[in-house]
Amino acid sequence: MPAYLTPEQYLELERHAEVKSEYYQGEMFAMSGAQVPHNQIVANVMRELGNELRDGPCEPFSNDMRVCVAAEGLYTYPDVIVVCEPRLLDSHLDTLLNPKVIVEVLSASTEAYDRGRKFEMYRSLESLAEYVLISSLRVSVERYTRLPDGTWNYWATSRLEDTMELGSTGCRLAVASLYERVNFAEPPAPAAK
Numbered sequence: 001m002p003a004y005l006t007p008e009q010y011l012e013l014e015r016h017a018e019v020k021s022e023y024y025q026g027e028m029f030a031m032s033g034a035q036v037p038h039n040q041i042v043a044n045v046m047r048e049l050g051n052e053l054r055d056g057p058c059e060p061f062s063n064d065m066r067v068c069v070a071a072e073g074l075y076t077y078p079d080v081i082v083v084c085e086p087r088l089l090d091s092h093l094d095t096l097l098n099p100k101v102i103v104e105v106l107s108a109s110t111e112a113y114d115r116g117r118k119f120e121m122y123r124s125l126e127s128l129a130e131y132v133l134i135s136s137l138r139v140s141v142e143r144y145t146r147l148p149d150g151t152w153n154y155w156a157t158s159r160l161e162d163t164m165e166l167g168s169t170g171c172r173l174a175v176a177s178l179y180e181r182v183n184f185a186e187p188p189a190p191a192a193k
Contacts, residue, residue, distance in 0.1 A: 005022065007073070007075065008026055011075075011095070013026075013028070014066075021074040021077060023057070023074065023185055024073060024074075025073040026073070030074075031077065032109075034105075035136065037136040037137075037182045037184065040060060041117075041182060042079050043176060044178050044181075044182075045060075045080045045105075046062050048173050048177050048178065050175070052172070053082070053169060056130070058084040058100065059082070060082050061080070061096070062080060063078065063079050065081055065094070065096055066095045066096065067075070067081060067095070067125075068097055069098050069121050069122060071124040071125075073084040078103065078104060079103055080110075082101035082169055082171075083096060083098060083100055084098050084169070088111075098186075100127055100128065100168050101132065101166055101169060102130075103127075103133075104118070104132070104134070105138060106135045111135075129146050129168035130147065130168050131144040138158070138184060139158050139159070139160055139175070139179055141164055141178065142155070143166070145168070160175050162174075163176045168180075
């Protein structure tokens with residue numbers, strides 16, 4: 001594999017790979033698997049958004065849909081995306097250019113990146129109206145909303161009784177529904193052999 005990959009080389013390799021990798025400015029980075037709470041939250045968000053968006057022009061996609069952040073040289077797989085009138089990179093129909101909402105489920109290993117540099121890169125997407133961070137370690141939901149002047153409004157909760165509104169899509173998501181069946185308790189120790 002060459003030391004520097006062009007986006008075209010990355011896409012060619014990625015489309016035939018057995019595991020997903022992200023791409024940033026010439027380098028590929030393999031993605032690791034997620035723990036049970038992370039996967040439960042992604043499934044819950046997909047279900048709730050699917051129900052909310054059923055009769056409208058927007059639809060949710062899970063973390064198998066790649067997003068191109070061209071201005072930053074980033075190809076990534078957000079946990080959940082909402083798109084209205086999708087624009088795709090090419091005829092392969094696997095790389096989205098215009099997400100309206102991006103949801104990232106935070107884990108101990110991804111939290112700093114998702115809050116910092118990744119959000120900084122996502123902000124270069126003109127289509128992005130809202131960015132949501134959901135913790136898989138405790139009840140914590142944060143939403144950033146792009147205002148008309150380009151600044152971002154911040155909303156957060158750590159209460160299961162609250163509801164998060166996604167104004168760009170008209171969705172209302174109960175925080176309790178996002179955490180349905182999620183258990184933050186430590187997993188049991190492996191059985192002795």
